[in-house]
Amino acid sequence: MRQGKLIQIFTLSATVMALAGCGTITPSPLTQDELNQTNRTDKSMASSAVEPIDGPLTLDEAMARALKYNLDRRTRLMEEALSMNQLEMAEFDALPKLVAQAGYTARDKERATYSSQYTPNQVVSSFQTSSYSSERNHGTADLGLTWSLLDASVGYYGGKQQAERVLIAAEKRRKAMHVLMQDVRTAYWRAASAQQLRSQVQQTIANAESALADSRKVEAERVRNPMDALRYQRQLLENLRLLESIEQELASAQVDLAALVNAPLGQPITIAETSLALSEDSMLTLPIQRLEDFALENNADLREQHYNSRIARQEVQKTMARMFPNLNFNYGFKYDADQYLVHNNWNEAGLQLSFNLFNILTAPTQTKLAEAGVKLADQRRVASQMAVITQLHLARLQLINARKQFLRADSVYETDVRIASLVRSRANAQAQSKLDEVANDTAAILSLLRRYQALAQVNVAENRLIANLGLEPRLGSTDALKLKELTQQISMNNRQPWAPLLSGAEKP
Template structure:
């Protein structure tokens, strides 16, 4: 195609061909998938490694339980994720608030025709001629001109939808806060478990290794004696089997305790290979104040503060707001608009002008779909109510089960402590006998293994007591009164957690408080009778004996979070 042929193509067709060529070129463009390279992975891992330990204070000295929980609340990555989710929900709430504002639109444009826009005119009632004479044509706009306008539009339906949408997002923000509370309770339970496992590993590891070496020496001696064949061959084999069984038990204990440090380091965001020294001064029992709190008081607190139940209440509010959104969506839409416009067309006498309008619109299909939409929204409300009631029953069940778990685990701890006390005395006697060659190594290994196992079960039972109490606290939805973990330093947060006492004494005092006296004389008499009954109950409970734990642990404390 030569130049003369190109020049013969009409101008509109020429521009059409150019546009089609651009569209075809854009359609042929493809994006190939790009796999991550090893360099990209290594670079990202280095950045993540730096951010992982960013602003994390190193552990200096023995780690107390309060500091471990403070580190978990401040540095745990899963907790940070929950906090970010809550912040994201708050940001979404701020964004949804703008949906209630009018829409302000600014536009600018450019229009160009390749030919001048002429129109023909005829007299009224005359037929339209096949062509117009030049005197019968006129033009009312330029071939090229610029336009701009600034307009404001406000819709009543959009305002209603935005209003109820913002209320729903506010409830979702509150749900994110409840999920953060629940995650905090679960985190504190996990920290307690990992801390006590680490404490057990620190106290038992040396004894376990020592007993394993003693068992290996006894096993070697037995095998050497078996080769001499001075005894019945069945006796050495039985002896060796008992040694091997004890060694297997000791090795299983060692393997179980070996992962405790890794679990604790992961929860408090410490280097996984770091050896964490546990402060042994924290190895003490909790008090028995929970037995003095009536079950009715525990149920009352749980129904008010449990995170799962509060979340279902918010879900119910969201479902009810959705019914209102559905109702607003079916209303006729009333919209207002106002705008300032400008046009460079020289044919216009007024290039600047303001424009305002009111519009009413209604989707006639809402007459048919409206009942179905409302029925669906009401079904969502019924489902939310049913879930809330099911959660309420589940929470009450958890309160009773958690309370029983605290009582049962305390009883198991007392039994495990008594067993350990007995085994430790037996082990001491066996060591004294073995020192004067009055006892075989097998008996010593067996008694040492039993003592180690009893001590392990003692600390496991003690950990289960505190974990059971933490689970009950989580079910009640009570958390320690501390400041913002982001604003407090690690030392300040540790001190606040150390001062925070378990809520049982306060709940017991609230349960014993008399109800306010009514105005009528009859109600006053009833109040006096009730107060006397409560006082008698308090006196009876205070005079009842309370079983304590063995004094070999330490004096019972009031209990901490």
């Protein structure tokens, strides 16, 4: 009786505690100390193992730093690693299950039963005896092995699907790398133009402000016609507005580049002196059919759709596997501490065949749904193929046009530089007004900016075409390679970016 009372008290206490716990859960917002600690930790993690920029930054090193240290790229690599781990876990789904259990059973009263003698066709009105054959308190343990044919079949196809998802993660990483390299090229040339133009823009703004002050002084003294002075100031103000817009446009270039290469924000980055010249255009002479075939073989988006189609077909097979009867086998070692048992430990085996009869009704619908998924995946692949071919033609045309625009911008810049030099010489000889000097200096600055922008557009168009063709640097592990080694590999690739295409290689 005492033990029964203890069991009742324990059960009642556990129930009260559970109900009390359910009623006291309240939202717990982050404290300021927790936020500060987390922010400090995250900031430390973001900059950990990042080599400082010691000298002028080249385009090759900027791309290497982005591939090695960029935070978004690190996320992509972790996603790919997670897919690999999920594949390893999926491989265990087809294995048998080995389960170990242990328990303890307690009763406040014995499990007693009445018994009577059995007599055919006769109703017994009273029980003969009462007895019990188990202890009130006893422990149990068992170790069981279970294997299901249905679970093994579904796990097999699920593992194959997860293997395709690993390949999809790799294609997404390739696509993210192309986008990252394109962004680095754009930000690098913006930063280069900002570095080149900063002093010229500031000097020209100072000259324009000085000329504007002189003009207002002349206007106040009424030495010249007020209308002429106002027109003169109006032109100076237009030039100032143009110069200030250029300065504002270039102001964020360093921040964008620093974010891409994971450099400290606010720390100035010196851009290396780089030749403003076009790369070779041998790939533009290739037949467009050759480019289409290469893109259809290697484009990351299209390859991803191929893998999705394979996943959809494996889903049909997995659906069919679920409709078959399930064969379940189990084998276990049992133990029970009950002293009334003759054998306290024994082995137990079983074989069970089961079938869900409703599968007969739902099989057509399930099959139809899975086949519809295959058709949808195939349609997406066809649409992606047409999109890849369209993007290829557009990227090729954009590269041709960008190269023409750069050559034109280069010619305009050379002409504006010569004009600005002549006007500056005449202004020094007091044969030309400050307005003309400021206007021509502004035009020369704008021409140089457009020259950099045109070269950046050439790089962007090249990178877009490279991404569409599925070309990328042949690199080792960015984690294993040192920054210097990675920079050298990217430099070699940038000198011959079209080598796999020109050599007839099928896969970069």
